[in-house]
Amino acid sequence: xxxxxxxxxxxxxxxxxxxxxxxxxxxxxxxxxxxxxxxxxxxxxxxxxxxxxxxxxxxxxxxxxxxxxxxxxxxxxxxxxxxxxxxxxxxxxxxxxxxxxxxxxx
Amino acid sequence: xxxxxxxxxxxxxxxxxxxxxxxxxxxxxxxxxxxxxxxxxxxxxxxxxxxxxxxxxxxxxxxxxxxxxxxxxxxxxxxxxxxxxxxxxxxxxxxxxxxxxxxxxxxxxxxxxxxxxxxxxxxxxxxxxxxxxxxxxxxxxxxxxxxxxxxxxxxxxxxxxxxxxxxxxxxxxxxxxxxxxxxxxxxxxxxxxxxxxxxxxxxxxxxxxxxxxxxxxxxxxxxxxxxxxxxxxxxxxxxxxxxxxxxxxxxxxxxxxxxxx
Numbered sequence: 001x002x003x004x005x006x007x008x009x010x011x012x013x014x015x016x017x018x019x020x021x022x023x024x025x026x027x028x029x030x031x032x033x034x035x036x037x038x039x040x041x042x043x044x045x046x047x048x049x050x051x052x053x054x055x056x057x058x059x060x061x062x063x064x065x066x067x068x069x070x071x072x073x074x075x076x077x078x079x080x081x082x083x084x085x086x087x088x089x090x091x092x093x094x095x096x097x098x099x100x101x102x103x104x105x106x
Numbered sequence: 107x108x109x110x111x112x113x114x115x116x117x118x119x120x121x122x123x124x125x126x127x128x129x130x131x132x133x134x135x136x137x138x139x140x141x142x143x144x145x146x147x148x149x150x151x152x153x154x155x156x157x158x159x160x161x162x163x164x165x166x167x168x169x170x171x172x173x174x175x176x177x178x179x180x181x182x183x184x185x186x187x188x189x190x191x192x193x194x195x196x197x198x199x200x201x202x203x204x205x206x207x208x209x210x211x212x213x214x215x216x217x218x219x220x221x222x223x224x225x226x227x228x229x230x231x232x233x234x235x236x237x238x239x240x241x242x243x244x245x246x247x248x249x250x251x252x253x254x255x256x257x258x259x260x261x262x263x264x265x266x267x268x269x270x271x272x273x274x275x276x277x278x279x280x281x282x283x284x285x286x287x288x289x290x291x292x293x294x295x296x297x298x299x300x301x302x303x304x305x306x307x308x309x310x311x312x313x314x315x316x317x318x319x320x321x322x323x324x325x326x327x328x329x330x331x332x333x334x335x336x337x338x339x340x341x342x343x344x345x346x347x348x349x350x351x352x353x354x355x356x357x358x359x360x361x362x363x364x365x366x367x
Contacts, residue, residue, distance in 0.1 A: 001118065001193065002193070002196065005115070009115075022128075022189070022191075024128075024187075024189040034173050034175070035173040035191055071135070071136075074130050074135075096130075096175075100128070102108075
């Protein structure tokens with residue numbers, strides 16, 4: 001959190017809507033540990049990461065849904081996730097990512 | 107924006123230790139509880155018995171800076187997952203000796219999230235121009251300056267002053283503190299001579315063994331920047347409970363075995 005807090009503060013000051021994604025569980029080999037975070041704005045800005053770059057695109061899409069609905073989501077990525085065929089972790093691990101709205105309008 | 111996120115930002119900014127618990131599976135999904143080191147809590151996970159159990163667990167994880175998702179059974183019989191994250195004040199790197207190596211060391215430590223303090227009695231060494239990244243520059247004798255810096259388990263001390271009259275008093279203060287890491291530059295021969303002087307000053311072999319010297323892991327570092335990488339790699343290894351002498355080869359076997367299970 002501390003590493004992406006400067007960006008979040010900046011976005012808050014600019015009135016951005018922000019979603020936060022956090023790795024809450026890992027199994028097998030994963031590129032980033034539990035606690036790794038990525039913040040996303042509705043306007044498309046990003047800070048931090050939740051993997052080595054393999055699932056950030058998918059998490060970004062979930063973050064936009066979460067900002068739209070206002071409802072958090074727990075999503076799992078890994079080789080066993082058939083829906084994520086194009087975003088599987090190349091290292092063979094499985095990660096659970098919790099995506100929540102931090103700042104929403106309305 | 108939620109009141110709890112504001113409280114979390116405030117705690118982080120004030121460098122206060124706090125744990126945040128989030129309900130990540132079950133209802134109310136996304137509910138949060140902040141747990142402070144003292145008896146205070148803020149917010150709720152939506153079930154009083156859950157708040158109580160999670161607060162107790164969070165107070166166990168917080169001093170160690172640990173992060174974990176745990177499963178709890180509610181009175182209703184339903185299982186929920188709670189993600190508990192500890193936020194500790196930032197680590198502090200104290201560098202004794204504003205020498206050439208200290209410059210990349212401080213810049214890289216900053217990148218690793220450290221608060222940095224550079225100490226040197228020679229004012230033409232400890233200048234803002236040389237150390238634009240340092241959070242604190244103290245022009246003073248090391249042992250006197252160290253008295254002004256919090257030297258708890260979150261602090262790492264690196265002694266680069268290649269001179270007995272700076273190095274010995276600094277190391278004596280360091281050894282009496284609870285600092286998480288103490289390292290001192292110098293060859294094996296220099297390190298042995300230093301150990302002997304500390305022994306004569308009354309420090310035990312156990313005390314002296316806390317000093318990592320020659321400092322850094324062996325990656326064949328030559329330039330100041332490479333030596334800084336070697337020192338920080340050693341600090342990361344010690345912080346993670348690894349043996350720094352083996353850290354050079356630690357990454358690959360760890361990955362391979364994790365991938366096999």
